[in-house]
Amino acid sequence: MLSSSYSYGSFSEMPWVTSFLSERGNDLLCEVPVEFIEDSFNLTGLDQQVPYYDDALDIILDESTVDSDVLQESARLLYALIHQRYVITPYGLGDMKRKYKRGEFGKCPRVLCNHQPSVPVAVTQKPGKDCVRFFCPRCKNIYFPKSRYHEGVDGVFFGTTFAHLFFMTYSDLIPQEPPHEYVPRIFGFRIFDEEAYKRRHEAKAIKMKEED
Structure with missing residues (x-):
């Protein structure tokens, strides 16, 4: 899922990160500062998760021009895990906020x-x-990407924490208006929901019993 048609040699005059982010679909990602990548504390434990870790790191930092599919795949995986850590830092959240406000992540496909x-x-x-x-x-709710290019972007770039930490940090971005509920109708009349009626009736009976 992390692989694509990328060829290091065809972008040899560009920094690795720049050429990687320029690929279709990777517009969802932000550029992780070199200072963050060079700080070994931020990369703690990643050497246990990424094969050929040292070579992959050298490729990301443009300290190696070795072109190998295996090493390129390791570099992609390493960048993905670094990116996942960066976007939950204050600076990373700020970068993602700017992308969010520009609408770079798209819209909810739910009509309502x-x-x-x-x-x-x-x-x-x-x-x-x-x-x-x-x-x-x-x-x-969560949805599959609409763009086929984003279907090739591994979720590991963001992890399961980012989205919810983002809105916890920027609570002002949470919509105040609740989502609209679609109401089924026949000839303009709402369809009777027997289950909802039973639940309301049972709740009312419990309330009356408690008051007694």
């Missing part, structure tokens, strides 16, 4: 959410298991 902007989210922390999804802060 009225084009509510969404944010990327993952359903698993494990790389290569699932593509990125999108979380709508209005209806609180």
Whole structure:
């Protein structure tokens, strides 16, 4: 899922991160500062998760020009895990907020959410298991990406924490208006919901019993 038609040699004059982010679909990602990547504390434990870790890090930092599919795949995985950590830092959240306000993550596909902007989210922390999804802060649901290019973006770039930490940090971005509920009608009249009626009746009976 992390792989694509990328060829290091064809972008040799560009920094690795710049060329990686320029690929279709990677517009969802933000550029992780070199200072963050060079700080070994931020990368703690990643050497246990990424094969050829040292070589992959050298490629990301443009300290190696070795072109190998295996090493490129390791570099992609390493950048994904670094990106996941960066976007939950104060600076990373700020970068993602700017992208969100520009509408770079797209809108909720649910009609009654009225084009509510969404944010990327993952359903698993494990790389290569699932593509990125999108979380709508209005209806609180997640959706598959609409663009086929984003279907190739691994959810591991964002992890399961980012979307919810984002709205906890920027609570002013949470829609105040609740999502509209679709009401089925026949000839203009609402369809009688027997189950809802039973629940209301039972709740009323319990309330009356408690008051007695």
